[in-house]
Amino acid sequence: MPTKNILNYSYYPGCSLHASAKEYDESTKGLFKTLRIGLKEVPNWFCCGATPAHNVDELLSLSLCAKNLSLADNEEGDLAVACAACFSRLKTAQHRLADNDVKRKQVEVAIDGAVPLEKPVKHLLEILAKDYGLDRLADAVKKPLNGLKVATYYGCLLTRPPDVPELDCCEAPTIMENVIAATGAEPVAWSHRLECCGANFTLSRPGVVLNLSNAILASAKRAGADCIMVACPLCHGNLDIRQKEIEEANGTRYGMPVFYMTQLLGLAVGVPATKLGLESMIVNPLPLLKEKNLL
Amino acid sequence: MSRIGVFVCHCGENISRTVDVERVAAEIGKLPGVALATDYKYMCSDPGQGLLKKAIAEHRLDGIVVAACSPRMHEKTFRNAARAAGLNPFLCEMANIREHCSWVHEDREEATTKAIDIVRLMVERVKKDKALQPITVPITKRALVIGGGIAGIQAALDIADCGHQVLLVEREPSIGGHMAQLSETFPTLDCSQCIMTPKMVDVANHPNIKLHTYAEIENVDGYIGNFQVTIRRKARSVDMDKCTGCGVCMAKCPQKKIRSKFDCGLGTRPAIYVPFPQAVPNTPVIDRENCTYFKSGKCGVCAKVCGPGAIDYDQQDELITEPVGAIVVATGFELYTINEKPKGSSIKGYGEFGHGTIPDVIDGMTFERLASASGPTGGKILRPSDGKEPKQVVFVQCVGSRAREKGISYCSKVCCMYTAKHTMLYKHKVHDGQAYVFFMDARTPGKSYDEFWRRAVEEEEAVYIRGMVSRLYQKGDKIVVMGSDVLVGVQVEIEADLVVLATAVQPRQGADSLAQKLGISYDTYNFYSEAHAKLKPVECATAGIYLAGTCQGPKDIPDTVSQASAAAAKVMTLFSRDQLEREPIVARVNERNCVACFSCKKVCPYGAVEEKEIRDRQGNLIRVVAYVNPGVCGGCGTCQATCPSKSVELDGYTDEQVMAMIEAL
Numbered sequence: 008m009p010t011k012n013i014l015n016y017s018y019y020p021g022c023s024l025h026a027s028a029k030e031y032d033e034s035t036k037g038l039f040k041t042l043r044i045g046l047k048e049v050p051n052w053f054c055c056g057a058t059p060a061h062n063v064d065e066l067l068s069l070s071l072c073a074k075n076l077s078l079a080d081n082e083e084g085d086l087a088v089a090c091a092a093c094f095s096r097l098k099t100a101q102h103r104l105a106d107n108d109v110k111r112k113q114v115e116v117a118i119d120g121a122v123p124l125e126k127p128v129k130h131l132l133e134i135l136a137k138d139y140g141l142d143r144l145a146d147a148v149k150k151p152l153n154g155l156k157v158a159t160y161y162g163c164l165l166t167r168p169p170d171v172p173e174l175d176c177c178e179a180p181t182i183m184e185n186v187i188a189a190t191g192a193e194p195v196a197w198s199h200r201l202e203c204c205g206a207n208f209t210l211s212r213p214g215v216v217l218n219l220s221n222a223i224l225a226s227a228k229r230a231g232a233d234c235i236m237v238a239c240p241l242c243h244g245n246l247d248i249r250q251k252e253i254e255e256a257n258g259t260r261y262g263m264p265v266f267y268m269t270q271l272l273g274l275a276v277g278v279p280a281t282k283l284g285l286e287s288m289i290v291n292p293l294p295l296l297k298e299k300n301l302l
Numbered sequence: 303m304s305r306i307g308v309f310v311c312h313c314g315e316n317i318s319r320t321v322d323v324e325r326v327a328a329e330i331g332k333l334p335g336v337a338l339a340t341d342y343k344y345m346c347s348d349p350g351q352g353l354l355k356k357a358i359a360e361h362r363l364d365g366i367v368v369a370a371c372s373p374r375m376h377e378k379t380f381r382n383a384a385r386a387a388g389l390n391p392f393l394c395e396m397a398n399i400r401e402h403c404s405w406v407h408e409d410r411e412e413a414t415t416k417a418i419d420i421v422r423l424m425v426e427r428v429k430k431d432k433a434l435q436p437i438t439v440p441i442t443k444r445a446l447v448i449g450g451g452i453a454g455i456q457a458a459l460d461i462a463d464c465g466h467q468v469l470l471v472e473r474e475p476s477i478g479g480h481m482a483q484l485s486e487t488f489p490t491l492d493c494s495q496c497i498m499t500p501k502m503v504d505v506a507n508h509p510n511i512k513l514h515t516y517a518e519i520e521n522v523d524g525y526i527g528n529f530q531v532t533i534r535r536k537a538r539s540v541d542m543d544k545c546t547g548c549g550v551c552m553a554k555c556p557q558k559k560i561r562s563k564f565d566c567g568l569g570t571r572p573a574i575y576v577p578f579p580q581a582v583p584n585t586p587v588i589d590r591e592n593c594t595y596f597k598s599g600k601c602g603v604c605a606k607v608c609g610p611g612a613i614d615y616d617q618q619d620e621l622i623t624e625p626v627g628a629i630v631v632a633t634g635f636e637l638y639t640i641n642e643k644p645k646g647s648s649i650k651g652y653g654e655f656g657h658g659t660i661p662d663v664i665d666g667m668t669f670e671r672l673a674s675a676s677g678p679t680g681g682k683i684l685r686p687s688d689g690k691e692p693k694q695v696v697f698v699q700c701v702g703s704r705a706r707e708k709g710i711s712y713c714s715k716v717c718c719m720y721t722a723k724h725t726m727l728y729k730h731k732v733h734d735g736q737a738y739v740f741f742m743d744a745r746t747p748g749k750s751y752d753e754f755w756r757r758a759v760e761e762e763e764a765v766y767i768r769g770m771v772s773r774l775y776q777k778g779d780k781i782v783v784m785g786s787d788v789l790v791g792v793q794v795e796i797e798a799d800l801v802v803l804a805t806a807v808q809p810r811q812g813a814d815s816l817a818q819k820l821g822i823s824y825d826t827y828n829f830y831s832e833a834h835a836k837l838k839p840v841e842c843a844t845a846g847i848y849l850a851g852t853c854q855g856p857k858d859i860p861d862t863v864s865q866a867s868a869a870a871a872k873v874m875t876l877f878s879r880d881q882l883e884r885e886p887i888v889a890r891v892n893e894r895n896c897v898a899c900f901s902c903k904k905v906c907p908y909g910a911v912e913e914k915e916i917r918d919r920q921g922n923l924i925r926v927v928a929y930v931n932p933g934v935c936g937g938c939g940t941c942q943a944t945c946p947s948k949s950v951e952l953d954g955y956t957d958e959q960v961m962a963m964i965e966a967l
Contacts, residue, residue: 169650169707179642179653198775198782201654229777 014138015045016129017082019075021093021240022054028090028240030284034269035089035131037278042139042147046087049079055096058207069110070117072100080123085138087129089269091239094130095164095172101128102171130165131269132238133174136182144189149277151191155299157271158232159183159194160223162242163203186268187236190275197230199223204245213249217256220245224253224261233295234264236271243267247289264292274301304335304429307363308421309354311345311370313400320404322414326369329418335429337361346376351383358387365428369397369421390433392886392954397424419967426966430959434886439933441527442627443877446471448519448816451479452859453632453851453866455501460870461630462510466877469624470505471533472515476581477502479634483564483667485674485681487859488723489754495580495676502582516587520621522819523909525934526846527627527882537617539588540574544612547584551604551613552576560592562678566668568686569678574604574613578676588613628846628873631820631830632866633813635852637665638702638710638806648826649709652701655774655803661687662781663774663801666720673727683731685800688779692735692799695728696783697721698771699741702806710806710827715856717804718745722755724802725764737764738796740771740785748858767794774801807856822847830854840869848872887954888935889942895949896927902941902950903928910934911941 024032039046052075061068076097079086088094104111105124114122135144161180169177178201184194204223205216223246227235237243247265254260270283280302285292296302310327312318323341331339338361344350345368357363366389368380373396381391399417407413443466447458450472458470470477482502484494505511514533521532540551555572562569564577571577573593574586594601595615605613640652640663651657662685664672675681685692699721703714718741725737744766746752758764769786776782780797787794809828817824822842823831830853833841840848848869851862876882889902893916903911914929928950930941939952951957 176642176653179657198773198777202773 011043012045013043014084014134015047016084016087016134017079018046018048018087019052019055019079019089019093019097020048021088021090022057023090023092023240027244028267030287031089031240031243031267031269034267034273034278034283037282038269038273038276041273041276041278042144044134044139045084047082047084049075049082049086052078055093057092057096061096061099066110066113066117068096069100069104070114072097073104073114073122074118076100076123076126076128077118077120080126085127085129085134087131087134089131089238091130091162091164092241094128097128098172101126130172130174130238132165132182132186135272136186141185141189144186144272147276148190150275150301152187152271152275152299152301153191155192155271155301156195156231156233157187157192158197158227158230158235159187159200160204160227160235160237160242160246161201162237162239163201163206165238166201183236183238183268187271190272192271192275195227195230195232197226197232199226202226204242206241206245209241209245209249213252216245216249217253220249221253221257221259224250224263225259227263228261232263233299234266234271234292236266236268238268250290262290264288264290264295266292304365305337305361305363306335306365306367306425306428307354307357307361308336308339308367308369308425309345309350309357310339310341310399310421311350311368312341312343313370313404314344317370317400317404317417320407320410320413321399321417322410323417325414326399326417326421330369330421330425333422333425336425337363345370346379351379354380354383355387358384358389363389364393365431366394367397367421367424367428368394369399369417369424371400372396372398372402392434393428393431395424395428395431397421422966423963426962427959430956430962431954434953436883437886437888437932438881438883439525439527441877441879441882442529442625443467444469444624444626445628445630445873445877446529446531446624446626447630447632449479449632449634449851449853450474450477450505450513450515451632451634451851452481452498452501453634453853453862454479454630455505456863456866457630457632457848457850457870457873458511459501459504459508460867461873462508464870464874464877466510466874468508468511469531469533469626470511470513471517471519472513473518474577475516475538475575475585475587476577476583477505477513477515478578478580478582480667481859482578482580483566483670483674485670485677485727486723488719489748489750491723491726493675495674499580499582502580506582513583515583519816519819522629522821525908525936526884527876528933529626529629529846530623531626531629532621532623535620535622537590537619538585539590539593539613539615539617540586541612541614541617542583542585544610545585545608546610546612547586548609549586550607550609552586554603554607556601556603557592557594560589565671565678566665568668568671580676588615628848628876629820630848630850630866630869630873631816631822631842631853632850632869633810633816633853635807635856636810637667638808639665640701640803640805647709649702650707652708654772655701656776660774660776660781660801661685662692662799663803665803665805666717666724669724669802673724673731681731683728683735683800690799691732693732694796694798695735695737695800695802696771696781696796696798697724697737697739697802697804698783699739699804700770701803702808703804704742705806710808712806712827712856713745714804714807715745716807716858718743719748719751719754719858721802721804722746722758722764725758726762729762729764737762738783738798739764739766740769740783741766742768742770748860769794807852809853813853820844820847840865840872846876884933885937886932887937887952888932889930889937889939889950889952891928891930892949892951893927895947897947897949898926898928899946900928901944901946902930905940905944907938907940908934908936910936 056068056071175182205219208215384394523530557573561567562571590596641658671677771785813828850866850869
């Protein structure tokens, strides 16, 4: 077993990764351990406020994120974030408070401390593609995902709004494609990688989600993808958990497994399949993985 | 003892709202040497000027301070008034208590105190002002026009018709510019080439116009009336005197697959080429980057087939220097591309439109070439990817324009009209086709413009959808256009065969470096700045340089032609005089004190400092001193600040004056 880590981060999993997206958490830990990237969970972290907070009260939303950032600031290493929504909220808080002194002072009172505006907040993709590096990632691959056609799905929040996440070009990113291509898999060119899946309308107006997510699944299918790769628990929920419902509503059949990126990468670098949470996916990925000799 | 008159202006309420002008006048009136201090509502008005003139005579004033707006606004007005009353105009100064005081302060008490200070300084300065006489310089009655598009052509023809010599310099191998590329023009749908090419021929045949095509401005020296311009004539590899324009070389050139820039990459041209058949001059150039002979030393077919032996592979770039008295800048525009832009560019490109990777997504100029009878498809609307006739065409307006998040906030002004025109041209050629237009606003201010737009909508059946396009993607052989219809409040998806983007009008690349050579100012987008947005729309702040056409801002053909003729009129006004009066605010060297270190020469931005030899009567050299050429001096005062022996001073801004002002504080 490797003994010394190459890189070390503090880690903000976010609520989903402790609940509906446990497999994202599990596979992230498995992947990073194998790559010898240390992840230390931020003690006492709590909810970033997600969509509800900033829809209701901006100050609350900013304060929740600011407090989490200040907790993370006590820890060593840049802050690694898995969930696209948490990532977006934390980055937005930094961005918004950096150019609004009035808001920042209010938040400082609310959290009883300074806001770490400069604390590097990094999505897992950024860590893998930039800090760890694509070459090193390719070297770590033990079981190349050759022949697997992957539709890389960014969703809304990973790259937008412009100038906030600073992850990649906001309307034509390539970071997901680059990361998955490092494993030997083949990213397909497809049209809907940046379209909205319906997000949290999944609870209030599921009809919207059935429509929007259907367009995404159809586009992936049209492009010849075997599966979809996501980096957001909400996107995953809409595309995976609701897939059967989408099929029924639209009279179609996709059978399209939706992986977290860490599941596919974990598989490639040799994390045992049993430690990737594959069994908790609704659309069963095992037939596809068997067919491609990846199990 | 001086007899200074001080006139404090209310400027309506602009000054008196924040500054207690009566108190300013009262306080200044107490100063020694001030014979009269008074206030008036509008000093610049006719009665205001009359007041000033009358006071000069009645109070025998020997200096004037007008406490009002910026000297940029009205110094000339009041100096002329002083002159009319018999006072040397350079004994009249302005104290700026508007821009520098009332407009920027709110507290009346503090603003009044500051205004008194400002006026007091100027009183001390005027006391030490000297009567100056204007400098006269000769004018070279010969104009340079930079850019051979419709703006440059119009300006050149107007000036030349007036009997003055014109040098017309064009970067491309032919004049004609963008207008030569257009198919038909709004709002009359007359053929662009039909109205353009006769003008191009007029330029070529005009006895007063000397045309330099395939040439660029290398350097500009001098000042109004007396510029020295260095022009780089790029090596054409064809002797212009020998070439007859027969075209055999172009027909025989084996390298024929080069994308034609004139046809927006739709057609091809040989390595030796004229950009289009009606080119002026009709002399080809060899594109050395793509010519087999220049790349490998083999071939030479053009030289073999050329009857008059005009091909000259050894031709070199040539630098020529020409004196001119005035310059018209007419360098035109280029279109925004949606491609990925280099890092650090404030322009972002359109990733959501595929960054220019979808072949059937084209810009407006490319559509012009498709629709043009002289274009690569002979005027048939055929899409670039497979040459099929598109049955559904989506036009998208405001691509890049009015999009701050993409780096440009201004309106490109011509796209609403040319998109309406495109829908008509399309409908005229593809009767069963359908045109859709996504638009923010339809802006049609112009004679017969709105009627034209309504014709596109009401008679030619273009479907206008108010809303923006969020994404374009290829789906099979269709392009899916995802957008919104904000009037109905729904999202729209159209499967189009061809998408035409009305991309923003931008200044030419390199517009900034030309501006630096000319010493003219430009805005954040590199559009050249006029001296005054309303009252001096064709003049640059730099004297003797005038603007025409889209280099100054987006505009259509009628506006461009009007501005070009206006610029020509300004040049002719200048040339109507034999000598030019210049402000005598120039540096003067005290030759007795000068130690000839020439620090001034090193720092002078105008190159005005020369070395002057002082000789005795026998002609023996006694010493060398610095000499400032008053015709070249720009009056910046850098030499004065630099001179270690305090031997050079700027008239009107002498050390004595500046010190007196500081002491008065």
